[in-house]
Amino acid sequence: MLALKVALGLGVWEICGDLHLIAGGALPSPSAILRQWWLDRDVYPKHIAATVVPACIGFLLGNAIAIVAAIAFVLIPALERLMRGFNITVFAIPPIAIGPILVITLPGIWPQITLAAISVYFLTMVMTLLGLRQVDPRPIDVIRSYGGGDLAILRWLRLRSCLPGMLGGLRVAAPAAILGAILAEFGSGARWGLGSFLLGSLGRGDPARIWGIGLAATATAALAYALCALLARRFTASSSIVTLAAGVARDPPRPTGWHRLGNIAVSLGAFAIPFIIWWAILFLSGLSPVIARTPLAVWRYLTEGPDAADTRTVILQALGQSLPWAGIGIALSLAVALGFAITGIIWRGVTAALMPVSLVLQTMPLVALTPIVVLVFGRGITTTLVVTVAVTFFPAFITIAQGLAQVPQPALDLLDVYGAGRLQKLRYVSLPASLAHVCAAARLVAPAALLGVMIAEWLATGYGLGNLLNEARGELDYGMIWAVAFVTIAVSVGFYQLVRLVEFRLLARTT
Amino acid sequence: MNTAAHPVRNDDLSLAGIDRAFNSEGRELQALRGISLTCDPGSFTALIGPSGCGKSTLLKIIAGLDHPDRGSVFIGGVAPLVKCREGALGVAFQDPALLPWRTVRQNIALPLEVLGRRASNQTARIDALIDLVGLAGFEDARPAQLSGGMRQRVAIARTLVTEPSVLLLDEPFAALDQILRRSMNLELQRIWMASRPTTVLVTHGIDEALFLADRIVVMQRNPGRIARILEVPFARPRHPDLFAAAEFHRLQDEVAHSLFVGAAA
Numbered sequence: 195m196l197a198l199k200v201a202l203g204l205g206v207w208e209i210c211g212d213l214h215l216i217a218g219g220a221l222p223s224p225s226a227i228l229r230q231w232w233l234d235r236d237v238y239p240k241h242i243a244a245t246v247v248p249a250c251i252g253f254l255l256g257n258a259i260a261i262v263a264a265i266a267f268v269l270i271p272a273l274e275r276l277m278r279g280f281n282i283t284v285f286a287i288p289p290i291a292i293g294p295i296l297v298i299t300l301p302g303i304w305p306q307i308t309l310a311a312i313s314v315y316f317l318t319m320v321m322t323l324l325g326l327r328q329v330d331p332r333p334i335d336v337i338r339s340y341g342g343g344d345l346a347i348l349r350w351l352r353l354r355s356c357l358p359g360m361l362g363g364l365r366v367a368a369p370a371a372i373l374g375a376i377l378a379e380f381g382s383g384a385r386w387g388l389g390s391f392l393l394g395s396l397g398r399g400d401p402a403r404i405w406g407i408g409l410a411a412t413a414t415a416a417l418a419y420a421l422c423a424l425l426a427r428r429f430t431a432s433s434s435i436v437t438l439a440a441g442v443a444r445d446p447p448r449p450t451g452w453h454r455l456g457n458i459a460v461s462l463g464a465f466a467i468p469f470i471i472w473w474a475i476l477f478l479s480g481l482s483p484v485i486a487r488t489p490l491a492v493w494r495y496l497t498e499g500p501d502a503a504d505t506r507t508v509i510l511q512a513l514g515q516s517l518p519w520a521g522i523g524i525a526l527s528l529a530v531a532l533g534f535a536i537t538g539i540i541w542r543g544v545t546a547a548l549m550p551v552s553l554v555l556q557t558m559p560l561v562a563l564t565p566i567v568v569l570v571f572g573r574g575i576t577t578t579l580v581v582t583v584a585v586t587f588f589p590a591f592i593t594i595a596q597g598l599a600q601v602p603q604p605a606l607d608l609l610d611v612y613g614a615g616r617l618q619k620l621r622y623v624s625l626p627a628s629l630a631h632v633c634a635a636a637r638l639v640a641p642a643a644l645l646g647v648m649i650a651e652w653l654a655t656g657y658g659l660g661n662l663l664n665e666a667r668g669e670l671d672y673g674m675i676w677a678v679a680f681v682t683i684a685v686s687v688g689f690y691q692l693v694r695l696v697e698f699r700l701l702a703r704t705t
Numbered sequence: 706m707n708t709a710a711h712p713v714r715n716d717d718l719s720l721a722g723i724d725r726a727f728n729s730e731g732r733e734l735q736a737l738r739g740i741s742l743t744c745d746p747g748s749f750t751a752l753i754g755p756s757g758c759g760k761s762t763l764l765k766i767i768a769g770l771d772h773p774d775r776g777s778v779f780i781g782g783v784a785p786l787v788k789c790r791e792g793a794l795g796v797a798f799q800d801p802a803l804l805p806w807r808t809v810r811q812n813i814a815l816p817l818e819v820l821g822r823r824a825s826n827q828t829a830r831i832d833a834l835i836d837l838v839g840l841a842g843f844e845d846a847r848p849a850q851l852s853g854g855m856r857q858r859v860a861i862a863r864t865l866v867t868e869p870s871v872l873l874l875d876e877p878f879a880a881l882d883q884i885l886r887r888s889m890n891l892e893l894q895r896i897w898m899a900s901r902p903t904t905v906l907v908t909h910g911i912d913e914a915l916f917l918a919d920r921i922v923v924m925q926r927n928p929g930r931i932a933r934i935l936e937v938p939f940a941r942p943r944h945p946d947l948f949a950a951a952e953f954h955r956l957q958d959e960v961a962h963s964l965f966v967g968a969a970a
Contacts, residue, residue, distance in 0.1 A: 330802065332798050332800050332802035333802045333803075333804055335765075335768075335770055335796065335798065335802070336796065336798075336802050336815070336816075336863075337815075337819050338768075338769070338770055338789070339768050339769070339770060339789055339794050339795075339796040339873075340789060340790075340792055340794070340816045340819045340820050340867070341786065341789035341790030341791075341792075341819075341820070342819045346819050350804075350815065350818065350819060351804065354804070354806055355804075355806075
């Protein structure tokens with residue numbers, strides 16, 4: 195039955211492609227893609243290797259740091275609070291924003307390695323930390339009653355019980371590493387790599403080749419996911435679905451007896467540490483200050499000198515062009531995702547059908563497929579919106595649907611006792627319970643939305659922050675590259691904090 | 706049974722003037738006030754009282770898992786934490802608290818590993834303990850494969866693996882049904898009599914307390930305090946027929962009376 199459907203789909207696709215029925219030939223037929231693959235068979239291994247090798251190194255590096263960090267955070271809770279600013283910043287960085295910086299400051303394949311590592315760090319760190327924290331408290335008492343301290347608890351209990359969460363994180367991190375490596379290639383001008391290949395082919399406008407590369411990139415990411423999933427299954431009997439961590443920013447327990455002053459100091463430290471790390475890395479790298487701009491240098495670039503006012507205007511203008519679309523994309527994705535998730539409660543078939551698709555698509559390097567969207571939708575605003583919604587909808591849907599699935603059964607049973615219908619259950623239980631998850635989804639997809647908008651601008655529309663960054667990169671305008679990256683990250687972090695604030699209000703009211 | 710062969714080296718327990726308060730949302734909750742209690746070596750004491758009277762907190766303080774604001778705790782003349790590191794304490798909770806990835810044998814061996822002792826040369830002892838709690842044949846089973854009663858027995862065996870001189874039991878059978886609970890009470894008595902560790906049992910069950918203990922400490926709440934101490938005169942080993950004896954029922958009523966009268970006051 196499934197084979198028949200697939201065959202039918204391929205048949206329709208073949209006819210549409212051969213007859214140039216869709217978007218004036220932007221969708222090539224499967225046979226045309228296969229033909230092009232065959233013609234490109236000599237270069238594919240080199241391109242794939244050029245992406246996969248740095249992705250693997252970055253995956254190992256980023257995850258090693260993430261796991262060590264998670265262990266340190268669980269042993270020293272104050273350290274996590276101190277590093278919160280750093281963690282959130284790493285999470286909120288739209289990869290494309292710092293791609294050019296990495297390319298101008300790092301040699302060889304290090305920009306790809308670094309971006310891959312940054313792409314996996316937060317995911318693995320959060321999932322590992324959740325696993326380390328969410329241990330059964332009673333065995334802790336058992337170990338303590340034999341004089342075991344924090345290290346003994348870590349060794350006998352936490353390390354083992356965090357495995358499912360950690361491996362779940364690695365599974366989602368694997369395709370993220372591939373995507374990170376591809377995105378670094380977009381700005382690197384490197385000869386080899388799937389991203390470079392894709393970018394080079396976009397100029398020549400050969401649909402069959404662009405689709406072929408897109409499918410190859412997707413297959414590579416899927417393979418990375420499958421390998422990690424296999425590994426995870428060896429260690430855990432449970433096959434619980436682990437996705438992008440929805441519970442990202444649960445605050446660690448506040449140390450009791452801490453001084454108010456101490457709290458303020460930690461908060462200030464958390465704010466300052468991303469800047470200190472930025473500064474320290476540049477200082478240790480010994481790069482020329484012309485290329486490597488410190489926080490102070492970026493601030494000066496934006497505020498001092500005769501051109502500062504012009505620079506600010508240009509950046510603000512670009513922000514004004516990009517932000518509305520990111521906002522619209524987020525709002526649209528959340529609204530549609532919430533709609534589908536709620537519909538899924540009333541008609542379970544909707545979630546059952548959408549969830550597997552979403553889980554698969556979420557691991558696809560969707561952003562890297564922007565050239566295909568350009569091919570189909572042209573270089574207008576539609577492309578921006580399609581890319582943004584494509585990268586945000588699936589994680590949003592998964593988060594909200596999983597949140598709704600976690601609504602406590604006794605609450606629903608209680609309504610059943612009074613003969614409530616599905617709509618009433620929705621109104622009294624599911625909807626109020628889903629607010630927090632909508633917020634979590636918004637937090638989760640905001641950096642992705644900004645990334646989607648900027649990629650579309652960079653590759654296609656020629657507006658906004660993405661375009662500004664691309665131009666600055668082309669002209670080697672180092673000041674502008676740093677300034678745009680800084681502003682973008684600041685906006686992304688700002689948005690994250692804003693949603694957190696709303697979330698706190700909601701949670702304070704409901705719990 | 707080779708646990709019985711060991712010479713009795715059980716510790717006494719002494720609590721003096723224990724105060725413990727908790728802060729919840731700005732309100733101070735006096736969990737324990739002025740608790741003083743001594744338990745002789747090899748005695749069996751039951752703590753009984755309404756929810757919130759601080760009996761579990763008291764047990765945690767004895768086990769060194771919590772610390773009093775005022776007052777002192779000594780086990781065999783030293784602080785609980787010192788005894789913890791010697792493996793002199795065995796603690797069982799309402800929940801068996803087994804590690805799901807370890808087998809029965811490995812779960813029982815956990816305290817030895819935490820204490821840094823070699824578990825490998827204790828295999829015979831561990832198997833004897835498994836036998837003692839009636840789980841022979843399940844040595845390599847994992848907790849998920851066991852029933853609730855069996856898991857609780859694994860937890861009991863785990864508390865005994867270090868040959869503790871003090872046994873602290875926090876409602877270890879509360880999650881079991883009444884029938885299973887009775888048979889576990891019988892087994893606990895048998896196991897306890899084999900080595901006679903100084904035991905403190907926290908329970909909600911008056912019958913359980915009467916059947917197992919030498920004396921019953923009745924507690925009251927707000928603040929958590931000792932209301933009354935009753936001696937239990939029955940000879941050991943106690944037989945299940947005791948549950949039907951007239952004297953048993955008289956004492957049961959007496960404990961119930963001091964529980965409810967105290968609560969109403």
